[in-house]
Amino acid sequence: MVLDVEHPKIGPMRALGMPAKLSETPATVRRPAPLLGQHSEQILAEGGFDHSDVLRWIEQGIVEQAPVPGDPPPPGTAEPTEPGPAGEAPTTTDR
Structure with missing residues (x-):
């Protein structure tokens, strides 16, 4: 399964x-x-929401959008930098 x-x-x-x-x-x-937020813009557009409103909601963090490869992570988010010892969570660094 x-x-x-x-x-x-x-x-x-x-x-x-x-x-x-x-x-x-x-x-x-x-x-x-799909990744979290991968289809947010398309789904909201199909629902009739205005594109400028959707972009504003993404910027405000109201709507999640999957990160684009190569873009820096949003401020205040932590990204794993080194794997932790076996069975422990990786260490993170705030960017």
């Missing part, structure tokens, strides 16, 4: 497989789960 999958941005991860097992039409995982 738990699968090891390769995510294009975060690397190897574990994901849930399909709970129903069908003999003639077996299910497969074709793509990884």
Whole structure:
């Protein structure tokens, strides 16, 4: 039920497989789960929200948006810098 999958941005991860097992039409995982906020702008646009409002909500932290590779993290966020000893959380540095 738990699968090891390769995510294009975060690397190897574990994901849930399909709970129903069908003999003639077996299910497969074709793509990884989206990142938090990956589709926020598109979903709100489809809901009829004004693009300028959506951008303002993202800037205010009301709406989450997935980070763009290469962009610096938002102020006040911590990013792991070094792995911790086995079984411990990694150390972080505020940027």
